Amino acid sequence: MMYTIWRVVGITIGVTAVVGVVVGSLTWGILANRGPPPPELKPLDWWEHTVIYQIYPRSFKDSDGDGIGDLKGISTQLDHLVDIGIGAIWMSPIFVSPMVDFGYDISDFYNIQAEYGTMADFEELVKKAHDLGIKILLDYVPNHASDQSEYFKRSLAREPGYENFFVWADPIIDPNNASNRLVPSNWISEFGGSVWEWSEIRQQYYLHQFAKEQVDFNFRDPAVRNEMLNIMKYWFEKGADGYRLDAVVHLFEADPNDHGGVYPDEPLSGNMFLNPDQAGYTTQEYTKHLIELYDVLYDWREFADGWKDENNSETKILLAEAYANITMTMLYYGVEGGRDGAHFPFNFELINSLSAKSSARDFVYVIKRWLTYMPSGRVANWVFGNHDKNRMPSRFRTNMVDGLNSLSMLLPGVAITYQGEEIGMRDGYVSWEDTVDVAACNQGNPDNYLEYSRDPARTPFHWDNTTNAGFSTNSTTWLPIALDYTEINLKAQKEAKRSHYKVYKSLISLRKQPALSHGSYHIQALSENTFILIRHLITHDTYALLFNVGSEDDTVDLDNVTLLREPLTVYASSVHSSRVDGDTVPWGERGRVTLQAGEAIVLRAPPT
Numbered sequence: 239m240m241y242t243i244w245r246v247v248g249i250t251i252g253v254t255a256v257v258g259v260v261v262g263s264l265t266w267g268i269l270a271n272r273g274p275p276p277p278e279l280k281p282l283d284w285w286e287h288t289v290i291y292q293i294y295p296r297s298f299k300d301s302d303g304d305g306i307g308d309l310k311g312i313s314t315q316l317d318h319l320v321d322i323g324i325g326a327i328w329m330s331p332i333f334v335s336p337m338v339d340f341g342y343d344i345s346d347f348y349n350i351q352a353e354y355g356t357m358a359d360f361e362e363l364v365k366k367a368h369d370l371g372i373k374i375l376l377d378y379v380p381n382h383a384s385d386q387s388e389y390f391k392r393s394l395a396r397e398p399g400y401e402n403f404f405v406w407a408d409p410i411i412d413p414n415n416a417s418n419r420l421v422p423s424n425w426i427s428e429f430g431g432s433v434w435e436w437s438e439i440r441q442q443y444y445l446h447q448f449a450k451e452q453v454d455f456n457f458r459d460p461a462v463r464n465e466m467l468n469i470m471k472y473w474f475e476k477g478a479d480g481y482r483l484d485a486v487v488h489l490f491e492a493d494p495n496d497h498g499g500v501y502p503d504e505p506l507s508g509n510m511f512l513n514p515d516q517a518g519y520t521t522q523e524y525t526k527h528l529i530e531l532y533d534v535l536y537d538w539r540e541f542a543d544g545w546k547d548e549n550n551s552e553t554k555i556l557l558a559e560a561y562a563n564i565t566m567t568m569l570y571y572g573v574e575g576g577r578d579g580a581h582f583p584f585n586f587e588l589i590n591s592l593s594a595k596s597s598a599r600d601f602v603y604v605i606k607r608w609l610t611y612m613p614s615g616r617v618a619n620w621v622f623g624n625h626d627k628n629r630m631p632s633r634f635r636t637n638m639v640d641g642l643n644s645l646s647m648l649l650p651g652v653a654i655t656y657q658g659e660e661i662g663m664r665d666g667y668v669s670w671e672d673t674v675d676v677a678a679c680n681q682g683n684p685d686n687y688l689e690y691s692r693d694p695a696r697t698p699f700h701w702d703n704t705t706n707a708g709f710s711t712n713s714t715t716w717l718p719i720a721l722d723y724t725e726i727n728l729k730a731q732k733e734a735k736r737s738h739y740k741v742y743k744s745l746i747s748l749r750k751q752p753a754l755s756h757g758s759y760h761i762q763a764l765s766e767n768t769f770i771l772i773r774h775l776i777t778h779d780t781y782a783l784l785f786n787v788g789s790e791d792d793t794v795d796l797d798n799v800t801l802l803r804e805p806l807t808v809y810a811s812s813v814h815s816s817r818v819d820g821d822t823v824p825w826g827e828r829g830r831v832t833l834q835a836g837e838a839i840v841l842r843a844p845p846t
């Protein structure tokens with residue numbers, strides 16, 4: 239209960255800070271002397287304050303020299319994950335797939351892709367990880383199946399039970415020419431072109447919101463919903479601790495029954511930067527964020543919770559991938575006073591709304607927005623990158639790596655790390671000839687493919703400075719190794735006195751501190767470019783992150799930040815900082831602190 243009150247206090251201060259436009263003139267800290275002694279710390283469920291590490295299996299570690307990462311490779315590198323201190327791994331899809339979209343086009347949801355290994359390899363990975371205290375999250379791809387799947391073959395053949403497994407539609411007859419068939423609607427796929435693909439066999443169109451080889455399931459068919467539960471159950475039985483739910487905003491499309499028997503055209507969005515065959519040229523109002531999808535999601539949650547209760551197992555978690563506006567995103571948590579949804583929807587605000595150009599106040603605003611909109615009693619999460627987005631140092635500045643990693647570690651809730659962020663890996667260079675991402679191949683040309691390509695964020699992990707960065711012994715790898723691997727690699731960073739790896743590791747271990755797991759948060763811009771994030775819990779050490787997100791030196795005043803008491807010592811600092819761990823930050827000149835461009839320091843202050 240007290241815990242909640244403290245959090246509410248944190249939010250109140252946050253809101254005040256937004257309103258109190260005059261930067262740095264806020265008085266804090268009356269709080270410190272208020273209220274009864276500290277509450278018992280509420281025990282947290284395993285996932286509520288964990289760090290989740292996303293592995294892109296194809297690019298993590300190749301164990302057999304074919305140039306492609308695999309499950310045995312992951313098993314052999316679990317020590318690295320134990321060493322840095324993460325609590326769970328989420329693996330991008332490892333199931334049988336023709337690899338049109340590198341595993342997001344699944345042809346057999348119940349088996350492992352041969353190039354990644356065998357079921358025995360998977361079982362061994364689960365066992366090893368669990369023995370080391372690491373949870374395993376799988377990627378659940380409910381929206382679509384590969385056109386090579388049995389489901390699709392059966393549906394093509396109109397096999398009983400499978401006729402409506404996918405979204406089939408008759409052609410529209412051209413009023414001017416009866417032998418010309420037209421697509422059922424003007425909907426555009428995420429990878430470009432119509433969502434409708436003609437099938438000679440069924441003499442009908444099928445719908446695909448991604449590549450034409452990724453056929454959308456028909457979630458209005460109860461048989462589909464049932465099969466999804468079978469899949470979820472199957473991998474729970476194999477030991478999966480939860481799922482990341484892929485592309486859930488696309489689960490439903492408008493129902494012709496609600497539109498006079500036709501698939502309604504979408505109005506044009508008016509976005510003049512897009513071609514008529516690009517997603518977003520129309521409003522997507524009939525293809526994304528349909529309200530029906532939430533009930534399906536809430537059913538999955540009920541299933542996962544039922545599993546836990548009936549089998550007295552640890553919590554199975556569901557994490558929703560939903561690029562949506564803030565209100566639609568928050569609905570993925572569930573309905574207040576109603577059904578639960580995902581344990582959390584991924585927070586993509588740090589990716590979508592912040593960049594190298596953002597000011598301190600932009601950071602503060604975007605962070606508070608999530609925490610303010612989040613329904614009460616839910617758990618926040620922080621994501622700076624994934625396999626679909628340019629890498630974090632490439633979107634921001636390379637001198638911001640430690641500050642960004644520190645920020646996600648110090649904020650309340652779950653921190654999510656995409657493989658390589660712990661060593662500050664940047665986008666790799668992938669030429670047009672080497673490009674394999676379907677999004678870039680479908681929509682791009684040699685001049686503009688990098689606007690679409692997700693390959694640069696997917697180049698293999700840099701283990702060391704040997705051939706292929708220690709990723710593979712093969713002379714060629716499925717994607718080229720980024721050229722900067724001799725400079726940026728795990729081994730070098732372990733040996734260096736200071737490195738991104740060392741900052742990351744020290745920040746993860748700081749998460750055990752009660753102020754981080756249970757404390758209130760206070761975040762405020764101190765100047766145009768520098769903000770402070772404080773985690774505070776009465777009678778425990780207070781921790782504060784000072785982060786200059788600008789591109790010049792900046793001096794800020796800690797005068798009125800009364801939650802901080804002397805002596806202030808440096809717990810961690812950016813690799814390029816002149817401050818070292820254990821340094822005292824002199825309060826002498828009444829708390830003036832200068833930070834270099836991109837510099838972040840994490841300070842420890844005694845209890846208040």
Ligand SMILES: *[C@@H]1O[C@H](CO)[C@@H](O)[C@H](O)[C@H]1NC(C)=O
Nearest residue numbers: 261262263264265795797798
């Ligand atoms: C600190 O607060 C006092 C009182 O509100 C104010 O006069 C002073 O300017 C503030 N100092 C800074 C550096 O903002």
Ligand SMILES: *[C@@H]1O[C@H](CO)[C@@H](O)[C@H](O)[C@H]1NC(C)=O
Nearest residue numbers: 303304305712713714715716
């Ligand atoms: C090396 O990779 C290529 C494909 O990039 C593959 O054809 C070849 O068989 C691999 N070599 C070995 C030894 O697996």
Ligand SMILES: *[C@@H]1O[C@H](CO)[C@@H](O)[C@H](O)[C@H]1NC(C)=O
Nearest residue numbers: 412414415416417418419420
């Ligand atoms: C009618 O459509 C068919 C099929 O697209 C095409 O081959 C034919 O030329 C069209 N006829 C006229 C008169 O446009």
Ligand SMILES: *[C@@H]1O[C@H](CO)[C@@H](O)[C@H](O)[C@H]1NC(C)=O
Nearest residue numbers: 471475541544545546548549
């Ligand atoms: C409990 O676990 C068993 C397998 O261990 C599974 O078959 C069963 O469906 C689970 N219970 C629920 C409620 O899902």
Ligand SMILES: *[C@@H]1O[C@H](CO)[C@@H](O)[C@H](O)[C@H]1NC(C)=O
Nearest residue numbers: 523526527562563564565566
């Ligand atoms: C969010 O999206 C939904 C559905 O697309 C729309 O109805 C709503 O107005 C949007 N809200 C905001 C705040 O943009």
Ligand SMILES: *[C@@H]1O[C@H](CO)[C@@H](O)[C@H](O)[C@H]1NC(C)=O
Nearest residue numbers: 702703704724725729730733
């Ligand atoms: C590779 O790294 C080792 C230390 O791990 C270092 O001694 C060596 O000089 C490096 N070689 C190159 C080519 O950078």
Ligand SMILES: [Ca+2]
Nearest residue numbers: 300302306308
């Ligand atoms: Ca391999």
Ligand SMILES: [Ca+2]
Nearest residue numbers: 454488489490
């Ligand atoms: Ca769909």
